Amino acid sequence: MEGVEPSLRLQVATMRPEDSGRGLARLPRRLMSELGLAEGDVIELTGSRATAARAVGPYPEDEGLDIIRLDGLQRLNAGIGAGDFVDLAKADPKPAKKVIFAPASKNLRLSGSLNALKRSFGMKPLTAGDVVATTGQQQISRGDIPPELRNLLNTPAYALQEIRLVVKAAEPTGIIYIDASTEVELRPELEETETPRNKVVLNAADAPRQSSVRGMYVSYAWGGDGSRQDQMREEIVDQLCAAAISHGVRVIRDKDALTVGDSISSFMRKLGASKRVFVILSEKYLKSPHCMFELHEIWRNARQDKSKFLKTIRVYRLEDANIFSPEDWVFWAVYWKEEYELLDNLARKHGAATLGEYGYRRLMQMQQFHANVSNILGMISDTVLPRSFEELERHGFEDIPY
Numbered sequence: 001m002e003g004v005e006p007s008l009r010l011q012v013a014t015m016r017p018e019d020s021g022r023g024l025a026r027l028p029r030r031l032m033s034e035l036g037l038a039e040g041d042v043i044e045l046t047g048s049r050a051t052a053a054r055a056v057g058p059y060p061e062d063e064g065l066d067i068i069r070l071d072g073l074q075r076l077n078a079g080i081g082a083g084d085f086v087d088l089a090k091a092d093p094k095p096a097k098k099v100i101f102a103p104a105s106k107n108l109r110l111s112g113s114l115n116a117l118k119r120s121f122g123m124k125p126l127t128a129g130d131v132v133a134t135t136g137q138q139q140i141s142r143g144d145i146p147p148e149l150r151n152l153l154n155t156p157a158y159a160l161q162e163i164r165l166v167v168k169a170a171e172p173t174g175i176i177y178i179d180a181s182t183e184v185e186l187r188p189e190l191e192e193t194e195t196p197r198n199k200v201v202l203n204a205a206d207a208p209r210q211s212s213v214r215g216m217y218v219s220y221a222w223g224g225d226g227s228r229q230d231q232m233r234e235e236i237v238d239q240l241c242a243a244a245i246s247h248g249v250r251v252i253r254d255k256d257a258l259t260v261g262d263s264i265s266s267f268m269r270k271l272g273a274s275k276r277v278f279v280i281l282s283e284k285y286l287k288s289p290h291c292m293f294e295l296h297e298i299w300r301n302a303r304q305d306k307s308k309f310l311k312t313i314r315v316y317r318l319e320d321a322n323i324f325s326p327e328d329w330v331f332w333a334v335y336w337k338e339e340y341e342l343l344d345n346l347a348r349k350h351g352a353a354t355l356g357e358y359g360y361r362r363l364m365q366m367q368q369f370h371a372n373v374s375n376i377l378g379m380i381s382d383t384v385l386p387r388s389f390e391e392l393e394r395h396g397f398e399d400i401p402y
Helices: 029-034 072-078 114-120 147-153 228-246 264-272 289-301 306-312 326-350 356-381 389-397
Strands: 007-014 024-026 042-046 050-056 067-070 085-090 098-103 131-133 164-171 183-186 216-219 277-281 313-317
Touching: 007 029, 007 228, 042 072, 050 072, 067 072, 067 085, 072 131, 072 228, 114 183, 216 228, 216 264, 216 289, 228 277, 228 389, 264 289, 277 289, 289 306, 289 356, 306 313, 306 356, 313 389, 326 356
Parallel strands: 007 067, 024 050, 098 183, 216 277, 277 313
Antiparallel strands: 007 085, 024 067, 042 050, 042 085, 098 164, 131 164
């Protein structure tokens, strides 16, 4: 039909960590040609909702594959997951008259230079309801990105760390971009917002299901060297935190909730005493003293009762977490026995005083992990676990325990 842009339906794959947050979509040049796209052109992505991205060429190994690579925020904004299909078409973004941003987390209060914020998102395609990150535009640019787009992405940083914002409103509607004439407003705190496409309760305190919201927690191993597994863990938690908003609640994670000077151990104990904890189980998790302390606290607060323990946790197991056989349980018990013995032997060699109070606590925790990890993993493995993020979302939010 004349005037209608051609469209495609492609399977979604994940983006490399170095491209995350830039608002890019990588797809084969052959398909870009079919859509009449040049590098840097804006496309509309439609899953359960519509969002936008700038199209660039594929990674060398992807040429010839009918896939589109999107980062975690783009998949979140389109309402899709890795492996799902998304519809895409060339878009004609309009310059925005006004854009209103707000923090994407309830526990965050913001103020700062509107000009810096404007530069951070200048020319980036946006739609009302999108969740965006301030630091994705500040990363070192890749050599395979066209110079014009590279200059666009290399904007001054708005903050020294990543800050996630939600686009509360934009004028005009549809896909827009910020230019020199756009009026930008930053709301200091999160509050309820409504867009023409959907209504989302963004402030957990306003959620009708709860009279007093303390929040759900997520326990997972974050950080690392940027490997695919590191990226996958972050993407799942990003999706989880965003999904919670649509259910009128919030999911609390340590790196968002803790600020300089806060007690890590106090946070972990609060997590362990929570009525609902999402556990993203990975090999790195099972080797982390902090993660295992959180899991052990949940188990301890459930009084080692299987029904109470399983009512509290919602486990999403990644492929590298081996937990289903007695051999697996023995492996992890031996792992923590050896960690305990290593630290215990050092203390015996150099004197118990060298451990100090906090070192002794860690030693005792390792002893507890060694003694109890088989029972904990046995309880988890005796349960049908979610096989997709959609199942995790349904299982996690169908019976909000507040």
